[in-house]
Amino acid sequence: MSPFYFAVAILAVGLAFPNFVRGENTPRVIEIQAKKFEFTPNEIHLKLGEPVVLRLKSLDRKHGFKVTELGVDAVIKPGAATDVALIPQKKGTFHFHCSVFCGSGHEGMTGVIIVD
Amino acid sequence: MKKKDFDRREFLKLSGIGAGAVFASSLGVFPKKLGGNSIWAAGENADFYFLQLSDTHWGFEGPKVNPEAKVTLKKAIQTVNSLKFKPDFIVFTGDLTHTTDDDKERRRRLREFKEIVQGLEIKNLRFLPGEHDASLDEGLAYKEVFGETYYTFTHKGIHFIALDNVSDPAGNVGDVQRNWLKAELNKLPKDVPIVVLTHRPLFDLMPDWDWATKDGKQVVDLLMPYKNVVVFYGHIHQENHHMTGHISHHSAQSLIFPLPAPGSVPKKAPIPWDAAHPFRGLGFRSIEEEKQKAAEIKEWPVVKA
Numbered sequence: 001m002s003p004f005y006f007a008v009a010i011l012a013v014g015l016a017f018p019n020f021v022r023g024e025n026t027p028r029v030i031e032i033q034a035k036k037f038e039f040t041p042n043e044i045h046l047k048l049g050e051p052v053v054l055r056l057k058s059l060d061r062k063h064g065f066k067v068t069e070l071g072v073d074a075v076i077k078p079g080a081a082t083d084v085a086l087i088p089q090k091k092g093t094f095h096f097h098c099s100v101f102c103g104s105g106h107e108g109m110t111g112v113i114i115v116d
Numbered sequence: 117m118k119k120k121d122f123d124r125r126e127f128l129k130l131s132g133i134g135a136g137a138v139f140a141s142s143l144g145v146f147p148k149k150l151g152g153n154s155i156w157a158a159g160e161n162a163d164f165y166f167l168q169l170s171d172t173h174w175g176f177e178g179p180k181v182n183p184e185a186k187v188t189l190k191k192a193i194q195t196v197n198s199l200k201f202k203p204d205f206i207v208f209t210g211d212l213t214h215t216t217d218d219d220k221e222r223r224r225r226l227r228e229f230k231e232i233v234q235g236l237e238i239k240n241l242r243f244l245p246g247e248h249d250a251s252l253d254e255g256l257a258y259k260e261v262f263g264e265t266y267y268t269f270t271h272k273g274i275h276f277i278a279l280d281n282v283s284d285p286a287g288n289v290g291d292v293q294r295n296w297l298k299a300e301l302n303k304l305p306k307d308v309p310i311v312v313l314t315h316r317p318l319f320d321l322m323p324d325w326d327w328a329t330k331d332g333k334q335v336v337d338l339l340m341p342y343k344n345v346v347v348f349y350g351h352i353h354q355e356n357h358h359m360t361g362h363i364s365h366h367s368a369q370s371l372i373f374p375l376p377a378p379g380s381v382p383k384k385a386p387i388p389w390d391a392a393h394p395f396r397g398l399g400f401r402s403i404e405e406e407k408q409k410a411a412e413i414k415e416w417p418v419v420k421a
């Protein structure tokens with residue numbers, strides 16, 4: 001849960017991006033779709049130090065996106081994307097899961113971020 | 117608080133409550149001291165016990181997990197009715213029904229559950245929602261059938277506070293309810309005995325498994341100035357005993373399927389049914405409140421041995 005692992009910002013689309021998002025060093029955007037009861041993709045590969053934006057979208061109802069170890073906990077509502085900007089500071093596998101109860105398959109709505 | 121810490125003499129001394137056949141059960145009944153000594157000294161007329169039943173998940177189907185899903189609750193009701201000494205009341209700490217996407221079916225399950233528990237001889241029943249009952253429609257159907265999702269009541273000098281940490285599907289108690297709680301607590305002297313009833317743990321037991329309340333720390337902070345607070349909850353389908361400062365937190369077993377110990381397996385999944393030990397890991401609990409004494413918890417099996 002150390003803040004040194006990642007620099008994280010959760011943004012609503014359209015709000016000002018942090019410095020690294022502007023300018024020539026545009027981050028890679030990775031779209032993640034959430035629907036009952038899975039994330040697509042559910043395995044996300046990131047490179048150490050590479051700024052990325054995880055663009056979270058829901059295809060059906062409210063879901064959550066929580067990476068406990070990184071202190072990320074976002075709500076994903078249908079109709080609007082939720083952006084999570086981060087710069088991986090540490091190699092490893094980080095589990096994420098849906099943190100908004102969404103029904104019978106909620107428990108299985110999980111995935112991993114792999115930083116190498 | 118570990119089982120090995122239990123005092124055998126204390127155990128024998130306590131055989132007064134609900135004794136009889138269930139007490140002699142091979143599953144064992146473990147009395148526990150709650151959060152320090154004599155925490156109930158202020159409970160003037162306290163001398164009674166109540167039952168906590170939890171996570172009945174009415175409507176659940178899964179033959180490998182519980183082939184007796186349709187009768188487990190009914191058997192537990194029989195066992196409760198057979199207790200020699202009657203509890204003053206019974207509280208159900210959430211997940212009365214198993215989740216369904218169908219609003220109609222959710223209402224049907226809630227009503228059917230309510231009908232089944234009318235089979236209890238004790239008519240003083242209190243209910244709380246779990247995320248399975250209330251998270252998909254933010255408590256709408258639950259409220260239609262059972263009324264308010266958070267409330268207080270007083271019983272023989274003890275203040276009970278039922279908190280809702282499930283109508284918000286993200287697992288917050290929320291500002292509105294926390295302000296309400298603050299106002300309720302302000303009415304109480306600091307040494308009054310308080311029992312908090314809720315579904316999810318109010319502390320971070322295992323956040324990756326949703327075994328937490330997002331603003332649980334803020335709730336516990338509101339309770340901290342009060343000297344005699346005990347929390348009973350459900351959700352994790354097993355016994356767990358935990359302290360945050362002087363406040364003790366006790367989760368109950370389920371009446372549908374047990375779940376693994378926090379973090380003991382990579383993925384949280386129900387523990388499969390064991391035909392050699394039917395109903396293993398399931399049960400309900402009694403909580404005895406006595407003047408000048410710490411409350412005592414006992415765990416009871418679904419079916420008498």
Ligand SMILES: [Cu+2]
Nearest residue numbers: 063098102109
């Ligand atoms: Cu979900």
Ligand SMILES: [Fe+2]
Nearest residue numbers: 171211246351
């Ligand atoms: Fe449950």
